[in-house]
Amino acid sequence: MREFVACVSLLLVTSGVFGQEPVDYRLPPGIRPLSQTIELRIDPGQPEYSGEVVIRLQVDDDAERIGIYQVGLDLASIALASGEQSRDLEATAGDYEISWLADGKPIRAGQYELTIEFSGRHSTDALSMYRVRFEDNDYIFTQFESMYGRRAMPLFDEPAFKIPYAMTIIAPAEHTVVSNTPVAERSVDDGWQRVEFLPTKPIPSYLIAYALGPLDRARIKGMSVPGYVYTPKGHAGEVGFVQRETPRILEALEDYMGTPYPYRKLDFVAVPEFAFGAMENPGLMTFRTDLLLVGDKAQGQMAVTTLGIIAHEVAHSWFGDLVTMAWWDDLWLNEAFATWWSQYALGRVYPQFEVELRLPQISAFATDQRTTSTAIRRPVRNEQEIFSNLGLNYSKGATVLRMIEDYVGHETWRRGVQHYLNKHAWGNATDVDFWSAISAVAGTDVGSIATGYFNQPGFPVVDINADGNVSQQRYVPYGLDAPDLQWQVPLNIKYKQDGKIRETFFLLEEEAGRIDLPENADWIMPDAGANGYFRWQTAPQQYYSLVDDAAELTDREKIALLDNSEALLNAGRLSLGDYLYVIDALLSEPHPLVLLPVLQKLKSIGNNFIDSSSADLFGRFIDESLVDRYAIMGFEARPGDSEAMLQMRPALVRLLGEYGHDSAVRNSAADVAERYLSSPGAVNSDVGREALRVTALADDGGRYEDYIETYLGSRSARQKSAILSSIYFQNSKIIERHFDFLLSAAVQAGDAIRGIGAYADILDDHATIYGWLGNNLDALEAKIPQYQHALLPERLIGICTDANLQLMQEFFGSRGEKYAESLSKASESLKTCIGRREREREALLAFLDQYAG
Incomplete structure (x- = not known):
């Protein structure tokens, strides 16, 4: 007492x-x-x-x-x-x-x-x-x-x-x-x-x-406090990896924060039905079962995901639990820091995963570029307003934190974080409290830089011409309008002159300025380190020279260059032909984690640009570019594979299997899928998932029963998750039957909408989806978590066609105000994608024509 x-x-x-x-x-x-x-x-x-x-x-x-x-x-x-x-x-x-x-x-x-x-x-x-x-x-x-x-x-x-x-x-x-x-x-x-x-x-x-x-339990040894992993009955033997690695993550956190873990115990619970991924409850953190029940050894994407989410949740013990936002408008104080720190921790404790090559700004840009995007910090009155643009609290927030950390220096940032935590321990804080603490240690007002990104929607695009004139405006996709805004933009500039690489810094505080740069620079990279939350464009010849000389960039900068090029395409500043030139230049990159985002961009092109008239040539392009790489790597993991290779391979086999013409890839996929269904431990789960997907895409539904029977009989959380996310059979009767299955008691509430959203991503025609929803929307909303109801339009964006846009608008537009915000965002994304495809159709065909014959 x-x-x-x-x-x-x-x-x-x-x-x-x-x-x-x-x-x-x-x-x-x-x-x-x-x-x-x-x-x-x-x-x-x-x-x-x-x-x-x-x-x-x-x-x-x-x-x-x-x-x-x-x-x-x-x-x-x-x-x-x-x-x-x-x-x-x-x-x-x-x-x-x-x-x-x-x-x-x-x-x-x-x-x-x-x-x-x-x-x-x-x-x-x-x-x-x-x-x-x-x-x-x-x-x-x-x-x-x-x-x-x-x-x-x-x-x-x-x-x-x-x-x-x-x-x-x-x-x-x-x-x-x-x-x-x-x-x-x-x-x-x-x-x-x-x-x-x-x-x-x-x-x-x-x-x-x-x-x-x-519940069964397994002890976590070697932590500063007692801890157990609690699991559903009979599954405590599947958490060896989590038992072994959690103490390393906690030790790194305690070292960074400069204070011990603040609670009496650190228990995890593997929850078989979960609306989210994990939850940072102090002393009793909860996780989806497929995140914790990964066995004694995890590799590749599975390991990165599990370790990253554990690091994220445990970081909340300080950011969110020990110091809590005063109201939901500062939720980013919890989520941005936990996201930033999880990547920092994995880079420090597990360098083999090279998580610095996962840029959180990529997903943030995709959401925040919409003219319908809202500021992270804004009035919040109810649950629906919390979930509006929720992801930006994580991705955009973490990116801005890293940008400010880069601006003030790592050790200064760390001391500022510790000062903030010590000052507000066991209490609440606001954004002003956080930036005041960082500024006090840094000796400069960083809040004035940061608040422009947190208190405004969107982000700038920075133009730098050959003579050093620099200007900014709000980035807007082609054909759209939005109120212009202004930011303070820290520019870490790398440039090449006379065969030498040089760097300089410039803080763009106004709409325009001038940087002291040589007029004869071969190229300019305004985002050295790839930590900025902005887009950029240089003079055309300097941009092409940078692409040709990409070997002079770090791997992280190469990925940023690729993503920036896609953004310029979306804004109508770069043609599809020029964007494909960038992709083509990076396809020969030896590093698997640089190739990985290239493969992801190609898959996006396949989804949103390719139709029956271009599918054959696109497949030839994919084969010619990647079959030799596949021949060296193979479909399955091999002894000596690096963690980077293990993370990249699933994307490679998916791209070749879905769009390429090499039947050997699909045959291998069918073989691996069969073995994964019969014995999940015999196949890398990331590869097994993609094998299931490639096989389903090539099948008219005959194997649907095999997938579902295995799902129903499986006791492996990872396998069940992989199967449910791989039901890609395109027979309309199978689709409707599967949607009915998603409403059954055999599927957990948090998983139902994922299965429907997966079909939106692969079906050219969404008529089957909306036909089923017309009869089952009430039943679906009765099953899925409440917060997902209003977000349904965004979950169903998928393949962009005029017909799919019309189906979405007619369906949700007549069903009440609760869908209005999500429908507006989804409609904008679809319209932008449709316009881009039509605008760049000739450029696509011109590029692919070289693969004819």
């Missing part, structure tokens, strides 16, 4: 965010929680549960009512006590999922205990407190971020309310019960166990977590 009180005292000292102006979508200032006890009675085998919460409150000024969040709960009793006095309150539903508690009498300033008895039903959509049936066993898991805790229990469900929670769970005695903190006491009576957990440190409500059911 002493520790619980101490936590409350700490909270009162460190939290200073309750002076916000009143807004209708947040609880009013002046009434705040100090601590909360939670008691739940749960049986995973039953759909209902019951509970009681006791919340210590501070009321600063007399009030008429108390606001609290709850959704769909049956509130049996509500009592407000102060000393010996107690009164019953009644709940009235308000806007924004707030319930107002009152009895018609004033609530005087002071401290109170608010006790609420309630009951509810377990969710089934992988959000809030939800029930999962997995391999004939019942489990309970939680996912409270962002606004789902209120569906499980009454809460002051805002991130600014960081308080200690004391959890007690009453459950059938045979089940394992875990939560954020270690068990304080356990007792058993009449077949039921009562498990009391130690109070948490001050945390926001969205980080409350617990799990129960027939």
